[in-house]
Amino acid sequence: MSDVTTPRERARPEMSGPVLGMVLFVASEAMFFAAFFAGYFTIRANAPAWPPPDVPHLKIDIASVLTVVLVASSVAVQLSLRATRAGRRRPALWWLGATIALGVVFLGLQLYDYSQLGFGLKDGVFGTLFYVMTGIHMAHVVGGVAFLALVFSQGVRGRLSPTHHDPLAAGAIYWDFVDVVWLCLFTTFYLLTPR
Numbered sequence: 764m765s766d767v768t769t770p771r772e773r774a775r776p777e778m779s780g781p782v783l784g785m786v787l788f789v790a791s792e793a794m795f796f797a798a799f800f801a802g803y804f805t806i807r808a809n810a811p812a813w814p815p816p817d818v819p820h821l822k823i824d825i826a827s828v829l830t831v832v833l834v835a836s837s838v839a840v841q842l843s844l845r846a847t848r849a850g851r852r853r854p855a856l857w858w859l860g861a862t863i864a865l866g867v868v869f870l871g872l873q874l875y876d877y878s879q880l881g882f883g884l885k886d887g888v889f890g891t892l893f894y895v896m897t898g899i900h901m902a903h904v905v906g907g908v909a910f911l912a913l914v915f916s917q918g919v920r921g922r923l924s925p926t927h928h929d930p931l932a933a934g935a936i937y938w939d940f941v942d943v944v945w946l947c948l949f950t951t952f953y954l955l956t957p958r
Contacts, residue, residue, distance in 0.1 A: 785933035789940045814889040819881040826953045836865035837942040840935045847928045866908040
């Protein structure tokens with residue numbers, strides 16, 4: 764008999780319950796938003812003019828700032844997760860706090876943008892689609908900010924560590940999803956809509 768040891772096959776880490784739950788939730792939300800986008804593009808394809816002539820053109824300036832803010836917040840949440848996995852608590856909390864703050868800035872700017880548009884929810888199908896789709900996204904941002912604030916409070920109490928960071932990982936998945944949805948909304952309403 765020989766006692767020669769062979770290198771063990773490296774075990775793949777299992778996905779934890781909270782992370783799997785978030786992945787499944789995000790998948791269902793992706794289908795929800797996909798239905799809205801499908802409806803939007805179907806209506807657009809069948810409209811004689813898009814957007815309708817009575818709707819003021821969307822200005823891209825504030826929406827571009829919103830996009831930069833949200834993309835920066837996704838970078839920040841990933842840096843927080845990376846710092847947590849490395850056992851660097853202070854930078855992890857700093858980056859997570861920055862993510863939350865940027866989320867709040869996004870919400871404030873989105874409300875300001877709404878006040879500057881010149882059309883409302885009841886101003887035809889374009890207005891309805893715009894406000895419903897961006898409004899539902901805004902509700903998701905509010906939920907994400909609240910979720911990340913709870914994770915932040917766990918971090919402050921020392922409940923996040925390199926071995927226990929599932930709440931932050933789940934929050935990062937959700938936050939990145941919210942970011943991707945905004946990029947799709949920005950592209951659809953601001954880049955693909957003739958001005």
